[in-house]
Every structure is written in C-alpha cells, then in structure tokens.
Amino acid sequence: MKRLAGLISCFALLVTACGPTPQPRQPDLSELYTMAPRGPLPEGVKPTAYELDLRIDPRESRFGGKVTIDLDLDRAATGVWLHGQGLEIREVTISTPNMEPEDGIWRDVLKSGVAWIGFPRRLGPGPVTVAIDYAAPFDVNLSGLFRVDEQGNAYALAKSESIQARRFMPGFDEPRFKAPFDIILTIPESDTAITNTPEASRNVVEDGKVRIEFDRTRPLPTYLLSLAVGTFEKVEAPALVPNEVRDVSIPLTGYTRAGKGDDLSYALLMTEPMIEFFETSLGVPYPYKKLDIVAAPQWPSGATELAAAITYRESRILYGENSGPAARRALLSIHSHELAHMWFGDLVTPPWWDDLWLKEAFSSWATGIVLSEIEPEGGYELDSVADAIDAMNLDSLASARAVREPITLNEDIRNAYDSITYDKGLAVIAMVDSYFGAETFRPALGRYIQRFEDGVADSPDFFDVIGQETDEPDLTKAFRSFVERSGLPVITADLSCPESGSPSVALSQHRYKPLGSPISEARQWTIPFCLTAGREEETARYCKMINGRNTTLSLGQEASCPAWIMPNAGGKGYWRFSLEDPQWATLAVNFPLLDGGEALTAVDSAMASYEAGEITLASLMAIIEAGARRPENQVVTEAMKAYRTLVPLAHGDTDAKAGLEAEIARVFRPRLEALAASDDENDRILRQRLEAFLARQGNDATLREEFSNAARDYVGLETSGASRVLTSDDFSTALAIGMQEDSANFLPALLHSMEVIDDPNFEQAAAYAIGQNKDPALLDEILNLTMSGRLGTRENYRIISGQMDEAETRESTWDWLQMNFAEFLKVIPGQRPRSTPRLASDLCSTKGREELETLFELYGTLAPGHERALSEATERIDLCIAFRQAKAGEVQTYFARFAPEERDPAINEAQAEAEPSETTPSSSN
Numbered sequence: 001m002k003r004l005a006g007l008i009s010c011f012a013l014l015v016t017a018c019g020p021t022p023q024p025r026q027p028d029l030s031e032l033y034t035m036a037p038r039g040p041l042p043e044g045v046k047p048t049a050y051e052l053d054l055r056i057d058p059r060e061s062r063f064g065g066k067v068t069i070d071l072d073l074d075r076a077a078t079g080v081w082l083h084g085q086g087l088e089i090r091e092v093t094i095s096t097p098n099m100e101p102e103d104g105i106w107r108d109v110l111k112s113g114v115a116w117i118g119f120p121r122r123l124g125p126g127p128v129t130v131a132i133d134y135a136a137p138f139d140v141n142l143s144g145l146f147r148v149d150e151q152g153n154a155y156a157l158a159k160s161e162s163i164q165a166r167r168f169m170p171g172f173d174e175p176r177f178k179a180p181f182d183i184i185l186t187i188p189e190s191d192t193a194i195t196n197t198p199e200a201s202r203n204v205v206e207d208g209k210v211r212i213e214f215d216r217t218r219p220l221p222t223y224l225l226s227l228a229v230g231t232f233e234k235v236e237a238p239a240l241v242p243n244e245v246r247d248v249s250i251p252l253t254g255y256t257r258a259g260k261g262d263d264l265s266y267a268l269l270m271t272e273p274m275i276e277f278f279e280t281s282l283g284v285p286y287p288y289k290k291l292d293i294v295a296a297p298q299w300p301s302g303a304t305e306l307a308a309a310i311t312y313r314e315s316r317i318l319y320g321e322n323s324g325p326a327a328r329r330a331l332l333s334i335h336s337h338e339l340a341h342m343w344f345g346d347l348v349t350p351p352w353w354d355d356l357w358l359k360e361a362f363s364s365w366a367t368g369i370v371l372s373e374i375e376p377e378g379g380y381e382l383d384s385v386a387d388a389i390d391a392m393n394l395d396s397l398a399s400a401r402a403v404r405e406p407i408t409l410n411e412d413i414r415n416a417y418d419s420i421t422y423d424k425g426l427a428v429i430a431m432v433d434s435y436f437g438a439e440t441f442r443p444a445l446g447r448y449i450q451r452f453e454d455g456v457a458d459s460p461d462f463f464d465v466i467g468q469e470t471d472e473p474d475l476t477k478a479f480r481s482f483v484e485r486s487g488l489p490v491i492t493a494d495l496s497c498p499e500s501g502s503p504s505v506a507l508s509q510h511r512y513k514p515l516g517s518p519i520s521e522a523r524q525w526t527i528p529f530c531l532t533a534g535r536e537e538e539t540a541r542y543c544k545m546i547n548g549r550n551t552t553l554s555l556g557q558e559a560s561c562p563a564w565i566m567p568n569a570g571g572k573g574y575w576r577f578s579l580e581d582p583q584w585a586t587l588a589v590n591f592p593l594l595d596g597g598e599a600l601t602a603v604d605s606a607m608a609s610y611e612a613g614e615i616t617l618a619s620l621m622a623i624i625e626a627g628a629r630r631p632e633n634q635v636v637t638e639a640m641k642a643y644r645t646l647v648p649l650a651h652g653d654t655d656a657k658a659g660l661e662a663e664i665a666r667v668f669r670p671r672l673e674a675l676a677a678s679d680d681e682n683d684r685i686l687r688q689r690l691e692a693f694l695a696r697q698g699n700d701a702t703l704r705e706e707f708s709n710a711a712r713d714y715v716g717l718e719t720s721g722a723s724r725v726l727t728s729d730d731f732s733t734a735l736a737i738g739m740q741e742d743s744a745n746f747l748p749a750l751l752h753s754m755e756v757i758d759d760p761n762f763e764q765a766a767a768y769a770i771g772q773n774k775d776p777a778l779l780d781e782i783l784n785l786t787m788s789g790r791l792g793t794r795e796n797y798r799i800i801s802g803q804m805d806e807a808e809t810r811e812s813t814w815d816w817l818q819m820n821f822a823e824f825l826k827v828i829p830g831q832r833p834r835s836t837p838r839l840a841s842d843l844c845s846t847k848g849r850e851e852l853e854t855l856f857e858l859y860g861t862l863a864p865g866h867e868r869a870l871s872e873a874t875e876r877i878d879l880c881i882a883f884r885q886a887k888a889g890e891v892q893t894y895f896a897r898f899a900p901e902e903r904d905p906a907i908n909e910a911q912a913e914a915e916p917s918e919t920t921p922s923s924s925n
Contacts, residue, residue, distance in 0.1 A: 024078040026105055026118040036109045036116070037081055039408045040174060040352055045080045047172050048072050048127075053184040054169075055209075056229045058147045058156035058191070064088075064135030065186075067169050070179075073124030079105075083166035083173035084134075085113030085144075091133040094119050096126070104130065106170075112410035112864070113166040113173065132170045141793050142300040143830030144168045145227060148792075150257055150297035151758055155230030157296050157311065161304050162353060162413050164830075165222035176351035176456050178219035186211045187229050194228040194255060196220065196307045198290050215289060217307070219454045221349055226309035228294055233261040237268040243276055246285035250275075256295040256314065259758070263318035266328075267293055267335055270374075274339050277370045282446035284453070287347045293317065293335075298792060300829045303334050305341030305363075312338070315760035324729030325681045326688065327761065332375075333367050333383070340366035343449050351456040353413045357403045357483065358462060360417075361425020362445075368430075379682055382634040385571045385597045388427030389604045389638065391419045392576065395488045396512055396608070397879075398519045399871040402486040403428065404459050411865035414831055420486075427574040428482040434572040435528035435543065436475050444469035459483065474526070474545050481526040482574060487511045489525050489575045490608075491546075495583065497561030505531065505553045505565060509546060512576055514611045516882020517875075524549055530569035533562035534593055541569045564590045568605070571597025576605040584619040591626035596635060603627040603638045607645065611883060617894050628667050633686035636671065640693045647697055649884060649891040651807070656891065659898035664698035666898075685729070692733040704737050711738025711769075715749040731765030736772035743775040747782075751790075767795035771802015779809050783816050787827060797828040804839045814840065818851065821859050833863035837870040844880040852877070 027035070047069050054065035071080065084106075092104035094117075105118035117130060138156060139146040144167025145158045158168055166173040185193045189210045197215035205211050235254035242248060252271060254264040271293065275286055288308035299313035316334050319327065344366070345359030368384035394400055403425050407413055433441045448457070448465045457465075467476040494506040507529065510521040527546040532539050533555055540562075544553050555562065564586045567577035579587065584606065591599060606623035609615045620642070627639035643664060650656040672690040675683045695703035706724055711734040713723040726734055738746050747770065754766050773782055782803065786796040803813040817824060817839065825833045840852045856863070856870050 023120065024118075024122055026079065026107075027116075029107060029109070032107055032109045032116050036114045038110070038112070038114075039410060040176075041081050041083075041114075041172065044074050045077070045172075046072050047177055047179045049180050049182070050171065051182040051184070052169060052225075053186075054227070055186040056145075056156050056193075056227070057188055057209075058138075058154035058230050059188070060138075061147075062135055062137050063145060063156070063168070064090075064133075066131060066133045067171065068129060068131045069171065071128045071130060073126060073128055076122050076124045077119065078122050079116055079118040080130075082115055082117060082170060083113045083163070084108070084115045084132075084170040085111075085166045086136055087167075087170060088135045089132060089170075090135065091131075092117060093131045094123070095129045095131070096123060099123075101131070106132070110410075113163065114410070115170070134170065136168060139167060139830065141826075141828070141830040142298060146298075148298040153231045153258065155232075155257075155297050156228070157230075157299070158225060158227035159300055159304065159311075160225045160306070161223040162417070163223070163410060165225055168227070169222070169225075171222050173222045174352065175221040175223060175349050178221050178349060178454065178456065180219055181217045181225065183214045183217070183227075184211065185214075185227070185229065190231065191229050192232040192234060192255070194226060194232070194292055194294060194309050196224070196226045196288070196309055198251070218287065220307055220346075224305070224307040224346055226292075226294075226306035226311065228255070228296070228309070228311065231258055232256065232294075233258050235261040235264050235268065237271070240272050240275055240286065240291065243279060245279040245283060250286055250288075251290045252293075253290065254293045254295070256318070257297050260295065260314065260318060263320040264293065264295055266319040267317050267331060270332060270335065271339070273374055274336050274370050277373055278340060278343060278366070281369075281442065282343060282449055283443075284343060284347070284446055284449045287342060287453075298794070300794070300831055303338050305338045305345055305359075307342070307346045310338045310341075313760070315764050318760065320759075322727050322759075323761070324684075324688065324727030326685045326729040327727075328681075329378070329383075329685070332371055333380075336367045336370045337363045340370070347454065348449055348452040349456045351458050352407065353416050354404055354407045355458045356416045357421050357425040358457065358459065360422050361403070361429060364422045364426035365429040365433075368426075379596065379632060379634065382571075382596045382600060382632055384426060384430060385600050386634045386638065387419075387423040388430070388574060389600070391423035391427060392488055392512075392574075392604065392608070394419045394872075395424055395486065396514055396517075397872060397875050398517055399868070399875050400486045401868065403483045405486070409865070411834070412868070413865075414834055415865055415868040424488075424574065425483070428479065431482075431528060431572055431574050432475055432479055434570065435478075435530065436470070436472055440470050440472065441466075441475070474528070478526045478528050478545070485523060485525065487519065487523055489523075489527060490578050490612075491527070491529065491567055491575050492578045493531065493565060493567040493583075494580070495562070495565050503533075503555040503558045503561050505542075505555065505567075506550070507544075507546060507553055507567075508550045509575075510549070512608065512612065514608070514879055514883070515613050515886050516879050525575075527573070527575060529553075529567075529573065529575075532566040532569045532594075532598060533558060533564070534566070534590065535560075535563040537593070539593065543569070564593075566594055566598045566602065568598060568601045570595060571599075571601040573601075576601075576608050578605070578609055578614055581615055581619045584615060585622060588619075588622040588626045591623075591630070596630070596632040599627060599630050599632070599635045600638055603635065603642060607642045610887075611645075613886060617887075617890055621894075625667055628671060633682050633689065636668075636686055637689055640668070640689065640697075643693075644697060646891055646895075648807075649888045650895055652888070653892040653896060655896035655899040656893075657895075658900060659895035661697075661699050662898045662900055663895060664694065665700065668694055668698065669700075688729045688733075695733065695737060704741065707734040707737040708741040710734045712742075712746070712749075715746070715753040717742075717745060717749050728761040728765075731762055732768050735765050735769035739769045739772055740774050743773050743778050747773075747778065751785075754791075763795075764798075767791065767798045768802060771799040772806065773803065774806055774808040776809055776812060779803065779812050779816075783813070783820075787820070787823065789827070793827060793829045793832075796824075797832050800824070801839055805842060810842065814843065814848070814851070818855055821855060822862055825859075825862050834865035835869050836863055837866055837873040839873075841873045841876040842880070843877055844884065845877070846881065849874050849877045 049070040051068040089106040093101040094104040095101040102120040107116040144164045201213045232255040237252040240250040292309040294311040295314040303312040340363040344362040371380040489509045490512045497503045511523040513519040530543040610620040650660045675687045694700040709719040710723045803809045
C-alpha cells in the first residue's frame with residue numbers, strides 16, 4: 001500500500017526523482033483520472049517549439065498529420081500531461097538528444113481534453129521531443145477545425161480560442177505556453193491556405209495536392225493559431241508603409257468567399273490608420289510579418305484575433321452596397337478591437353484565463369480611443385459608455401463574477417467571455433484614464449507592452465508596471481478595487497447649501513441591489529469620483545478619491561448653491577448614482593446642459609433606481625422623456641431601453657398597454673419626424689432605431705405596414721402598398737415584422753430566399769426573424785426546422801432564443817426544450833451548450849425556475865460549464881418576479897391614464913384575449 005501511494009504521489013507531481021526505473025509502470029486509466037489536472041497543467045514542463053504537419057482537404061470528412069513538440073523538463077519525468085480532444089492517435093514516439101525515438105503511450109483522460117503521454121523510460125531534466133501521428137474528423141458545430149459548405153464550395157477553418165486547439169492538434173493548450181510554430185500544410189492544389197505567417201515554399205505532390213511550408217511564427221499560444229483552407233478569393237491591398245515607429249512594410253491581404261472580395265475593400269482601407277494609431281500611441285511596431293483579414297463563411301463568434309490572420313464572421317467585416325450606417329460603425333468597432341489584440345493578447349498574453357481582461361478589456365477600450373481619433377465627430381466615446389451600462393446590467397446580479405476571478409476548471413473558461421470582462425473592464429480602464437489623465441496613464445501602457453513582448457503577463461505584473469511608471473498609488477488601488485470585486489457601487493449624493501460657507505455634497509456608497517436581490521450592500525470600493533455642478537449655462541467639475549463609505553465633497557468654487565448636480569462627470573465613472581426625487585426633477589429640467597455621457601448614465605441610473613424601489617415612476621418618466629429629447633442616438637436608445645423594461649409590466653391591462661403605446665408615440669414620434677431630412681450618419685442610425693422601436697414596442701400601424709411590405713417585396717411576395725428600400729440595418733426589423741404579420745405565407749418565402757440570396761447579413765437577420773414568430777400554430781414547424789439540419793448551428797440557437805423571448809410562444813417552446821434538450825444540444829454551436837440556461841431567463845415564474853433547475857439536474861453533464869449561466873438565469877427569474885409584484889400595478893395605473901378614449905371595442909377584446917396569462921402579476925408564482 002505504501003509503495004502504491006508513493007507511486008501515485010510521483011505521478012501526481014508529474015515530474016519525479018523516485019529512483020531509476022528503465023521501464024516505469026504507467027498508471028492505469030483510473031489512476032490517471034484521479035490525478036488529472038482539471039484546470040491549469042502542472043508546472044515543470046513547457047513546450048519550446050512545435051512543428052505541425054497536416055493534410056487538410058475541406059471536401060473530405062477527416063484530416064490528419066503529425067505534430068512534433070520540443071519540450072523542456074525541469075526534472076526527471078515518466079510522462080507529461082497535455083491536451084488533445086477527440087483525436088485518433090496513431091503513433092507516439094519519444095526521443096532526446098541522447099536517445100533514438102521509442103514508442104510512447106497516449107491516454108485520453110478527461111472529457112475536457114486532458115491527456116497523458118507516458119514515456120518509455122524516465123527522462124529529463126532537459127530536452128525531450130514528442131512526435132504524435134494522428135487523425136480526426138472535422139467538427140460539425142463550428143469548434144476546433146471545422147468544415148462548412150457555402151454556395152457550393154467547401155472551407156476548413158480552425159477556431160482555436162479559448163481551448164479548442166486541442167480539438168485539432170495535441171499540444172499544451174494554455175495561453176502561458178507560448179512557443180514558435182513551423183506549420184506545413186498539404187492541401188488541394190486548387191485551394192488557398194492561410195496561417196499566421198507567409199509561405200516559405202510550395203511543392204506539388206501526388207494526387208493534385210500541394211505541400212506548403214510557412215515561415216516560423218513568433219512565440220504563440222495555441223489559441224492564436226490560424227488554419228484556413230478553401231477556395232478563398234484573395235484581395236491584395238496596399239502594404240502598410242513604414243512610419244516613425246516601424247521601418248519595414250507589412251503586406252496586407254484580404255480573403256473572402258468567391259465573389260465577395262469587393263465587400264472587404266472598406267475594412268482593408270481602414271486598417272492602416274488604425275495600425276498606425278496603435279503603433280504611435282504605444283511606441284511598439286506591429287509585431288508580425290504580414291496582416292491578413294479573413295472573412296469566414298461561418299464563424300462561431302464575431303471575430304477572433306488569430307495572430308496576423310484575424311478571422312471574422314463575414315457578416316461583421318463585409319461592407320457592400322446595401323450596408324447601412326450602423327453596419328459601418330459596427331465594422332469599425334470590431335475591426336479596431338481585433339487589431340488592438342495584436343498588442344493586447346497576441347504580443348503580450350495573459351498566462352491563464354482569469355486575466356482575460358488584460359487582452360479583452362484593453363482591446364475594447366482601445367476601440368473607442370482609436371475611432372475617436374480617426375472620426376472625432378463620430379461619438380464613439382458614447383458607444384463606450386453604453387457598453388459600460390450593458391455591463392452594469394449583468395453586474396447587478398448577486399451571481400456576477402469579478403473582472404478578475406479565479407478559474408479552476410477547464411469547463412468554466414468560456415464563462416469569462418462576458419460583458420464583465422469586456423465592458424466592465426473597458427469602463428474601469430476609461431474611468432482611471434479620465435481621472436488621472438491620458439498623459440499619465442497611456443504612456444505607461446506602451447512600456448508595459450515593451451517589457452513583456454513575446455511573453456506573458458498577469459494582473460500583478462500589470463499593476464506593478466503601471467504603478468512604477470505612473471507613480472500614482474491611488475491609480476493601482478482604484479484599478480484593483482474594481483477589477484477584483486464583483487458588483488458595482490451606487491453613490492448617493494445629497495447637495496447641501498448652508499447660508500454661510502461653501503456648498504457641499506454628502507456622498508455615500510453601497511453595492512447596487514435591485515428589488516428581490518439577496519445582495520449585501522456592505523461592499524465598498526476605492527472610487528475615483530467626479531461630479532458636475534451647474535447653474536444656467538455654467539458648469540464645473542469636482543473630483544475626489546472616495547476610500548470609505550461616507551465622505552463630503554466641497555464645492556468651494558461655487559459662490560452660491562448650484563442649480564443642479566450630476567454625480568458622474570462625463571459619464572466616465574463605473575457607478576450608478578441615487579438622488580432624492582426633487583433633485584431628479586431638477587436634473588430632468590436641466591438635462592439639455594448635460595454632456596452626452598452624463599445624459600446617458602443619468603437615464604441608466606434613474607432606471608436602476610426605479611428597479612431598486614428608490615424613486616417614483618413619475619421621476620423616472622421625467623428623466624426618460626428628457627433623455628428622449630437629446631440629440632445623441634446613444635442617449636435616445638437608452639431611453640427606449642427603459643421603456644422596453646416597462647412594456648411587460650403593462651401587459652395584462654388593455655388600457656395600460658394602449659396608454660403605453662400612446663406615450664411611446666407622443667414622446668418618440670416627433671423625434672422621428674424631426675430626423676426625416678437629415679443625412680447625418682448618427683441621425684440615420686437614430687432614425688432606424690426609432691422606426692424599429694415605434695413599430696415594435698409602439699405598435700405603430702403605419703410603420704408596421706411599411707416594414708411588412710418591404711419584407712414581403714424582398715422575399716418575393718405580393719405587397720399591399722409601396723415598399724421602402726431596405727439596408728442591412730433594416731433587415732432584422734423588417735423581416736421580423738413580415739414574419740409576425742403573415743407568418744404562414746412569409747416563412748416558406750423567407751426560407752427560399754435564404755437559399756437563393758447570397759448575403760450574410762440577410763441570412764443572419766432571417767434566422768432572427770423566424771425566432772420572432774408570434775403564431776403558436778406555426779411553432780411546431782419552426783421547432784422541426786431547427787432540428788432538420790437545413791439551417792446552420794448558429795441559426796438554430798438564434799431561432800430558439802427568439803421563440804423563448806416571445807410571450808406567445810415561450811411556454812410551448814419551453815415545454816419542447818425540456819422534452820428535446822439532449823438532441824437540441826447537438827444542433828447548436830459547440831461553445832453554446834454552457835449558455836443554454838439563459839434561454840429560460842424570461843420565464844418569470846416560480847414554476848419556470850423549478851423546471852429550469854430540474855432540467856439541468858437531469859442534463860447538466862451534457863452542457864459542461866453551465867453552472868454560471870444557470871445561476872444567472874435563476875436569479876433573473878427571481879428578480880423578474882419581484883419587480884412585477886412590486887411595480888406592475890403602479891405601471892398599469894400610470895399608463896392607463898393615457899389610453900386613447902376612442903378605440904374599437906372589438907380590438908380591446910381581442911387584445912385582452914391575446915395577452916398571455918403569465919405576464920400578469922398574480923401569475924408570477
């Protein structure tokens with residue numbers, strides 16, 4: 001027994017000096033399962049170089065080849081842990097500088113892709129080479145190395161991030177293991193191959209194949225590997241010319257499906273000014289030998305920062321004749337984000353996924369910075385504030401994770417890819433940048449990049465460098481306060497104006513807590529706080545570092561009491577604020593004096609205060625209406641979001657619903673009419689959003705008819721009137737309304753159009769529209785469609801998500817999901833099962849919550865990593881129940897007053913019958 005315990009101990013440490021054993025006994029599978037690392041691999045082994053030699057033909061069902069990995073062992077070992085998932089291992093050989101190749105042993109151990117290679121003898125310390133011959137099927141759910149057919153052509157693409165490289169190659173699939181790669185691909189001679197480096201040589205081999213060797217890469221983690229093979233159209237762009245930071249030219253090339261090359265021109269055109277901005281701002285040249293922009297026919301996410309071969313879902317990067325202004329801005333946003341990754345993430349990489357924010361938050365923040373430089377009048381800084389508000393909605397949950405939170409399991413890694421990492425992270429960076437000044441913070445970033453170039457850096461490394469470079473202890477303290485704690489603060493501000501002495505504002509902080517939440521409010525932050533105070537046309541900014549629960553901010557510059565205060569100057573702070581109702585009213589009156597960021601955060605804070613039970617509905621509506629009158633599209637959009645939160649509470653009362661729709665028309669119709677003649681891009685975006693809001697939440701009959709006619713015309717159906725011209729910005733709204741107005745006829749026409757219209761934006765919007773069906777009689781056909789294989793896996797998930805959002809189809813869709821959950825998981829993207837609990841977030845009943853928990857008690861093992869999403873979904877259901885119980889009566893009474901007096905009684909009766917019972921407060925439990 002002691003001998004067995006000692007042997008297990010040796011293997012648990014991986015590397016051991018337990019005495020010479022020429023042919024060590026390898027542990028059996030049960031021992032390996034017990035010892036296997038569930039998270040990071042053990043220390044003591046690292047790869048120093050890879051050679052990846054693969055045969056890839058996207059017309060076949062399988063691929064294969066050989067990977068050779070040079071390892072460095074810091075102690076003697078009888079084997080190593082590494083990664084490989086779903087691979088057919090044909091041969092493993094082990095060698096050292098002093099040992100000819102001998103057979104090794106491969107064991108698949110954990111479903112997450114943790115595997116064991118046993119050595120023929122104890123080896124090390126020092127270099128060991130492992131060569132693995134293997135094969136695998138192409139993935140069918142957009143994971144790992146997958147294949148897709150598009151318009152008669154086949155493509156193979158590798159989606160490596162975050163831990164999917166193990167699906168197409170054995171290796172050390174963690175970001176801390178950076179090593180150079182020599183990549184060799186044998187492909188059909190008619191195809192194009194794309195990897196992280198330029199071609200070094202090309203030789204024709206047997207059976208119409210060509211063998212391509214590529215230049216060695218800089219040190220890369222496996223998640224940044226690019227492999228793409230298919231009939232790509234190559235778009236040559238002008239090279240990136242040398243500048244004051246970089247002294248060499250960089251080839252710039254685009255790749256699309258056949259016939260789509262022209263639609264990549266705009267993205268290629270905008271690449272050089274973005275690259276130059278990052279180079280000059282950081283003082284670090286673009287780090288790779290080339291830059292490829294790849295528009296993938298299918299891609300599971302919007303884009304991935306594969307080093308020097310950035311790969312996008314084509315709907316996010318192509319810009320054609322029918323692309324709208326919102327699509328242009330979205331393209332610039334995602335493109336600048338991915339380019340920023342060449343420095344944040346690729347050149348300097350976080351060692352593990354708990355520091356994901358060091359690449360994603362900084363790239364998100366950089367987006368607003370570079371676009372504001374390129375297009376100063378574009379209002380991109382407000383997009384960043386709006387993103388921060390999106391993060392606050394998730395951060396309001398008790399189950400919210402911190403920006404930097406330990407990740408101990410492979411299955412939990414993808415849960416870090418959320419709004420907390422991206423948007424809260426960018427908000428915290430922007431807050432610190434604003435408070436301490438760009439001239440203090442930004443130069444330190446370049447020196448951080450330079451210090452860890454081609455290596456890895458974690459949060460302590462970052463904080464250490466930034467602290468040294470800026471010599472601002474409070475900067476690091478504030479950063480860590482927000483990065484390492486979940487939740488967000490609410491700052492209560494109380495203006496005091498004594499007869500003698502300076503005005504002041506009493507400030508107190510607590511954690512935000514919505515109605516029905518179990519959150520403890522005791523948490524505190526170190527807050528770099530600034531507010532704006534104003535009277536008439538004059539404003540002043542006051543700042544103070546808040547370190548405790550209560551403090552007082554003196555407004556010493558004010559000769560008399562300011563007319564109003566805005567407790568988030570510029571909207572730069574990652575907090576919400578709370579005021580007494582009279583101060584909210586004063587702020588509403590002075591709303592035109594706020595800047596855009598302040599107006600945006602004021603609407604959010606007012607809505608959040610109402611959801612926390614702290615202000616009256618009248619105070620909330622005054623702020624929302626003031627926001628609706630603002631010129632910025634982001635502020636008006638936030639006002640519309642606030643109305644959408646109230647819409648479900650009005651259901652169940654015919655007068656309240658009619659009154660709410662009347663108020664929507666009264667507040668937002670004039671805004672739409674005022675924008676009719678404007679050609680300004682932001683005005684055009686706002687016009688499109690207003691039309692969609694008035695047609696869908698306001699039930700505007702004229703707009704619904706216009707959209708329905710346009711959609712019918714687009715898919716080849718007869719129309720009852722004139723049709724408007726649709727841009728890509730209009731697709732989702734128009735097709736959804738077309739679906740809702742005549743679903744039985746519209747659905748077959750829409751499906752036919754998806755087969756004949758080669759437009760990725762249309763295809764994406766069409767799937768969304770199917771999910772917006774409100775006709776229960778059509779639901780069975782739609783559910784069968786998702787399981788038929790006729791549509792893509794992304795489309796299947798989008799459709800079911802939509803039907804769970806629609807009150808008319810939610811209950812039946814949920815019943816179907818519970819009966820068919822295991823099969824449904826097989827037809828959605830491979831990274832989606834962990835997110836499926838969120839499909840039930842709108843159930844809003846105790847019964848629904850219990851059924852959700854039961855479903856994952858039964859099937860949770862089929863959706864690894866679902867626990868966080870389940871926690872979020874059940875909490876959202878509880879909050880929905882509490883909010884409706886507390887506020888539905890008030891909302892219904894308030895809006896019923898605005899119901900038009902003259903309405904068709906038959907319409908009233910039909911509306912009442914159509915209201916789903918689950919939306920009434922009494923049915924919440």
